[in-house]
Amino acid sequence: MGLEIETKVSKKNTIYIPKSIAEAVGLREGMRVKLKVEKGRIIIELIPDPFTLALMSPKFAKTTVEEFEEESEEMQHEIFEAKNTS
Numbered sequence: 632m633g634l635e636i637e638t639k640v641s642k643k644n645t646i647y648i649p650k651s652i653a654e655a656v657g658l659r660e661g662m663r664v665k666l667k668v669e670k671g672r673i674i675i676e677l678i679p680d681p682f683t684l685a686l687m688s689p690k691f692a693k694t695t696v697e698e699f700e701e702e703s704e705e706m707q708h709e710i711f712e713a714k715n716t717s
Contacts, residue, residue: 636649648658656677658664663678679687694702 634652634655636652638647638649640646653659658677663680665676665678667674667676
């Protein structure tokens with residue numbers, strides 16, 4: 632079945648997540664999670680932040696800093712032009 636550990640709920644409904652469980656799913660301090668109830672069970676899902684997701688995801692393209700800056704400048708110019716013609 633996988634890793635399974637029993638824990639208690641505190642007076643303020645706080646649940647302590649043991650280190651081994653947190654490490655098994657990559658949960659770290661400061662991360663956000665989503666709680667949901669399904670068929671009488673509490674499900675905890677990690678919400679990856681965009682920066683971590685970008686660093687950990689497989690790379691599918693290469694670009695240089697210069698190319699990125701050029702693209703950014705073009706987009707800013709298009710946005711600025713659109714605002715001035717409205």
